[in-house]
Amino acid sequence: MKKISFTNPHRKKHFEFFNGMNHPHFSITTNVEVTDILPHFKNSGIPVHSGLVFLISRAANEVTEFRQRIRGEEVVEHKYVHPSFTVPTTGTDVFSFCTVTYHPEAGIFLKEAAARIDEMKTDPVMEDEPGRDDYLFLSAIPWIRFTAIQHAMHYHPHDSVPRISWGKIFDEGDKKMMPLSVQVHHALMDARHVGAFYENFEKLGAQVGEIFR
Known part of the structure; x- marks a missing residue:
């Protein structure tokens, strides 16, 4: 891990502008092609979710x-940042978070x-490890062919962990x-990223x- 300083005046102004907002996040949703991915997972015995x-x-x-x-x-x-993603649980109909080292x-x-x-299916957790922010928050929504999504998150202080979700394959x-x-903090990145x-x-x-x- 290293500290980052924005030395370019415009980049610094961009950061300060969006970081000062009450809701400094933006979200983009699009359809991506997975035609080649699914047959390979099936033929190789790779779970679609984990893959x-x-x-x-x-x-x-x-x-x-x-x-x-x-x-x-x-x-x-x-x-590196590490995926913390949703998995089903055996004891209830709500999910558990599952963090895997990338x-x-x-x-x-x-x-x-x-x-x-x-492990998480039978011993579920909802809490992040205190002091950690090296996550990617991921969630699968395989029942819905969605066109947009809004995530729950902390706004004060701002949470800058990206949220990435995928939906029903069609x-x-x-x-x-x-x-x-993809939902991200606008002070850290723009649409090009x-x-x-x-x-x-x-x-x-x-x-x-x-x-x-």
């Missing part, structure tokens, strides 16, 4: 701004994810498509056979 968590986490980690967080008057940048190698990540998901001609939503995340996801989706070997 998507990995691809989304890797796409986000490859954009510097997705690893930056606001701490009071400071901005820090993590080497690793850029898919096989290592998936092995830990499997163990953590099983057919569009001969393609498989999936709604994918969210666009880079989507480009990364599409690139990784096209390389799925190479990534999940």
Whole structure:
């Protein structure tokens, strides 16, 4: 982790402008193609949920701004940020959070994810680890082909952890498509950075056979 200082006058002004707002977050939702992803997961025995968590986490980690967080008057940048995602529980009809340490190698990540998901199903948690902000908050909504989403979050002080959600996979001609939503803190990033995340996801989706070997 390192501290970030915005030395460019306009970049500093951009940060101060949006950081001073009561609601400094913006959200973008679009449909992404997953045509090549699903058959590979099925043929390789990879759980769709865990596989998507990995691809989304890797796409986000490859954009510097997705690893930056606001701490009071400071901005820090993590080497990696780690997915904290929703999983079903056995004792109730509401979810548990499940945090898995991010690793850029898919096989290592998936092995830990499997163990953590099983644990959280029977021993659910709702709390984040105190003092940590190196998360990506992820949630799957596989029942709904949504076009927008609004997340619960702390506004005072501002919460700068990105929220990323995906929804029901559907057919569009001969393609498989999936709604994918990103909600981020505007002081840390602009639409071009969210666009880079989507480009990364599409690139990784096209390389799925190479990534999940």
